[in-house]
Amino acid sequence: xxxxxxxxxxxxxxxxxxxxxxxxxxxxxxxxxxxxxxxxxxxxxxxxxxxxxxxxxxxxxxxxxxxxxxxxxxxxxxxxxxxxxxxxxxxxxxxxxxxxxxxxxxxxxxxxxxxxxxxxxxxxxxxxxxxxxxxxxxxxxxxxxxxxxxxxxxxxxxxxxxxxxxxxxxxxxxxxxxxxxxxxxxxxxxxxxxxxxxxxxxxxxxxxxxxxxxxxxxxxxxxxxxxxxxxxxxxxxxxxxxxxxxxxxxxxxxxxxxxxxxxxxxxxxxxxxxxxxxxxxxxxxxxxxxxxxxxxxxxxxxxxxxxxxxxxxxxxxxxxxxxxxxxxxxxxxxxxxxxxxxxxxxxxxxxxxxxxxxxxxxxxxxxxxxxxxxxxxxxxxxxxxxxxxxxxxxxxxxxxxxxxxxxxxxxxxxxxxxxxxxxxxxxxxxxxxxxxxx
Numbered sequence: 005x006x007x008x009x010x011x012x013x014x015x016x017x018x019x020x021x022x023x024x025x026x027x028x029x030x031x032x033x034x035x036x037x038x039x040x041x042x043x044x045x046x047x048x049x050x051x052x053x054x055x056x057x058x059x060x061x062x063x064x065x066x067x068x069x070x071x072x073x074x075x076x077x078x079x080x081x082x083x084x085x086x087x088x089x090x091x092x093x094x095x096x097x098x099x100x101x102x103x104x105x106x107x108x109x110x111x112x113x114x115x116x117x118x119x120x121x122x123x124x125x126x127x128x129x130x131x132x133x134x135x136x137x138x139x140x141x142x143x144x145x146x147x148x149x150x151x152x153x154x155x156x157x158x159x160x161x162x163x164x165x166x167x168x169x170x171x172x173x174x175x176x177x178x179x180x181x182x183x184x185x186x187x188x189x190x191x192x193x194x195x196x197x198x199x200x201x202x203x204x205x206x207x208x209x210x211x212x213x214x215x216x217x218x219x220x221x222x223x224x225x226x227x228x229x230x231x232x233x234x235x236x237x238x239x240x241x242x243x244x245x246x247x248x249x250x251x252x253x254x255x256x257x258x259x260x261x262x263x264x265x266x267x268x269x270x271x272x273x274x275x276x277x278x279x280x281x282x283x284x285x286x287x288x289x290x291x292x293x294x295x296x297x298x299x300x301x302x303x304x305x306x307x308x309x310x311x312x313x314x315x316x317x318x319x320x321x322x323x324x325x326x327x328x329x330x331x332x333x334x335x336x337x338x339x340x341x342x343x344x345x346x347x348x349x350x351x352x353x354x355x356x357x358x359x360x361x362x363x364x365x366x367x368x369x370x371x372x373x374x375x376x377x378x379x380x381x382x383x384x385x386x387x388x389x390x391x392x393x394x395x396x397x398x399x400x401x402x403x404x405x406x407x408x409x410x411x412x413x414x415x416x417x418x419x420x421x422x423x424x425x426x427x428x429x430x431x432x433x434x435x436x437x438x439x440x441x442x
Contacts, residue, residue, distance in 0.1 A: 007041040019415025021423045023408075024431065028070040029083035032416065037064040053102045061094040071127060071418045074276060080129040086277075086418065087126055094119040125277065206246035214238045217268070222280040232282050235266040254296045260311075261289035267315070269324070269332065271371040276418035283324060283370050286331055288313035301346045308339035315370075324370040333412045335364035335379045354390040361385075368412065373420055381409025381429060394441045399434070406432040 017032040039062045046055040067088045075082035100113035199209035219234040243258035269283040290311025297304040313331035318324065330336075344357035365380035384407075387400035413427035414420065 005041075005043050008039070010036075010038040012036040017415055019413070019425050019427050021415075021425055024428055026415075028416070029072045030068075030070050030085055032068050032070055034068070035064075035066045038062075049101070051103065051105070053104060055098075055100045055102075057096075057098045059094075059096045059098075061092075063090075063092045065090045069416050069418060071276065073418050073422065074127075075129070078127060078129065080127075085128045087128060089124045090122070092119065092121045206244065208244045208246075209242075211241045211243070212239070213241075220280070232268065232280060233266045235264065235268050235282075237262060237264050239263075252298045255293075256295060257291070257293040259291055261287070263287050267331075269370045270374060271324070271369070272373045272417050272420065276420075278417055281324065282319045284315050284319040285317045286313065286315045288331065288334065303344050305342040305344075306340065308337070310337055312336060324372075328367065330367055332367050332369050332375075333378075335366040337364040338362060349390055350392070352390055352392045354388065356388045357386065359385040363409070366412070368414060374414060374417075376410065376414065376425070378410045378412050381407055383407050383409075383429065396439045396441070398437045400437075402433040402435070403430055404432065 012035065014034045015031060017026075017034065020026045040060065042057060042059040044055065044057045046053070048054070069086045069088070070083065071086040072083040075084045078084065094117065096115060096117040098113060098115040100111060102111035103109060195211075195213045197209055197211040199207060201207045215237045217235050220232055222232050239260060239262040241258050241260040243256070243260075245254070245256045247254050264286040267283045267286045268280050271279050271281050273279050288311055290309060290313075292307070292309045294307030295305075297306075311334065313334040313336075315329040315331065318329070338361075340359065340361045342357060342359045344355055346353065346355045348354065360382065361384075362382045363379045366378050368374060368376040368378050383402075384404045385400065385402050386404050387398060389396065389398040391397075407429065409429045410426040411429050415425040415427065416423075419425070
């Protein structure tokens, strides 16, 4: 049995309109409450091994935005706050039956998953008005390894969904609601993995995976049809983890490709509220390389990702940028390099390290109103640790050179068109930590 509970409360948003500062008529606090629990029961049934797992996840997320810019159009006095509440709940049940002692060990199982999400938004100056969006999913899956050295796993899913949406007539101010149910059912090809392992060399695998998100509704969809189609993702990956040079060098990597149908993208409506549209079909293919080189007492850890994510056939939505087909938030290149050294300081074991990271240039959205340049920045972190008896002391300096950059996010959708908004990477931060083992 296990459980996790987390409560986060932020007194204001983290975006900036001038370097690292921002001024708004009201604060824009956020709160994020997360709770999850799981119960697993396992034991023998004759010569077989049985396992059943039940898991539950609940998340509540609330945001407040300064919407004073809409005060005149709403016919109310400034300042105006837009308050948004989101919730998501997920319940899953998995059962498995296996025979690990058989000549050819096998496993069979099934999973049922049910999830529900809810969104409510309101302007505080005009009373409560609710925008609802509910999605329900049910899924089944199975896996099966076929031999100790060559292994495979497969999955199959079936999904159904339904949803309801807001009135289209001044959606925020109206208290009337329009139910727009969009039932769907689909089955994807099974997912699977084929792997080959040798103790003295490493592991190589070939993985095919597929995923689907059910059809939904969006307040920014065609007014005559609130429904947007479900999106489907299929990917193929050839990966490896190998050892060389007497185990001093460990390499890992993958060649991958993905095809995405009915890719969904955020967009901003004329009232400043976010919605979702079908952006079209897309592909992403690339190469991941990384490794660890042990030159005791020095260790070097490195990695890089090269990829090309592009929209191949844009949808007919005229509000989207059809010229720049780069997928948002996916840089063509990203890399990291870490060097660490162990030593003895003041008669105690210690270590020092440095980390360099680079995130390539990317964009924020297909929507010209939402789109902003992002990425294209590098950071350097450094730190040291020392162990003295039961005490563990450490110092870490993040963003050592105090670099500037715009990370992947935006701030207030109501003022995007009238202000320059960035979500800066964290400035230079120094952390001192002391822990004691009991």
